[in-house]
Amino acid sequence: MSTKWIKGALALALTGVVAGCGGPVDGKPTTGGPSSDSATPDDLHGAPNIANPLKVDKFIKHPCAVISDQQKESLTSSIQLPSTGKESAIEGLSNDCQWSGGGNNATVGLQFLQGGGGLSYIYAQRKELPVFEERPPIEGYPVLHEAQNKELPGDCRLVVGVSNHQAIVASYTGGTGDVEPCDAATKLATAAVQTLKAAS
Template identity: 30%
Template sequence: MRPKLALTNAALSAVALLAGCGSGAGTTDTSEQPATSSVDMHGAPEVQNPLDTKAFQQKPCATLKPAQLRGLKMGDTKGESDDSTGGPSCTWTDRFAGPSDSTVQVTYMVNGAGLKHVYQQKDVFEYFRELSQIEGYPAVAGSSLAPQTPTPEEAGSCDVNVGVKNDLVVLTQITLGDDSPYQGDPCGRARDVATEVVKTLKAGT
């Protein structure tokens, strides 16, 4: 199942790189956020309370704690960190969701331009869905899929982008195993994981 996830991540990262590199340094100082009058958000909502993600960019696998993994029915699976095209990431093999392996990947998209660029590319993506806020932060499900699988439900995978700063998205990607109990609702599963991710960021530890 890993190749499918990699392709999705590469597709979104490649689009993000077209907009140039953004800063990954986290801050809670809202004065550093661009003013609405000077930056075109392309319809994306502004992040009202930006989160400091710097520590988690250095140790992305610390984003989901053991208790959270157990709560997500992922057991004690260990994450593997990587510096992907989009930015620092961690991937967990979710062997506890069904007989076949599923994967969960969280990426700090420091090489992108925030949620505004996801909105800018919404007509390019095969799917784009605005979601209700996750723990008070704007979120969308959106990315590119193979033409033969134009929806997350058909692909068994979903990308959820959460704007934690105006210039930084935390991307949660789910690829479900064939027998996963979450088949049919990959975006629901991705949202559940993204919710735990934002809880960690808000706690700061």
């Protein structure tokens, strides 16, 4: 996950505070349901409005937990997901989970971003991105295939908006096998959204 992406998202969130559109309070990202997730069309920069936001609070510090053992077993079969994920924090702004060392040498990642504008941040810079592709929704939630830099063969990063100010990033990078990278990222993101819907 690019730190440029994270820093840019944080900057947008701080702009939202000045404008009174929600964002970090006392230095901490905001979370919550529809009442705190409202956004005007200008705030969204063309991104779809998410009428039924999902809560990520339960998983935000431990993103590996959003993939259940049953889901992991299925993903191990379909995308060769390694059995153990490793969690890490990026500059204190977000936590991510990475699985690596599978049979096709890919690194599979899942990350939650808070207070960064969600999909609206990406829509705001769409003209500058080498990859910007709207894809079919996952479980009713909008999906973007995007990249900050030129995308390499075997790589795919999908961003799923789970509220107007929060998003999941599912990535598949460096794969050398016959697994289609965006198909793998879609399956990972689908499992994550299903877990969030069940917990919301």
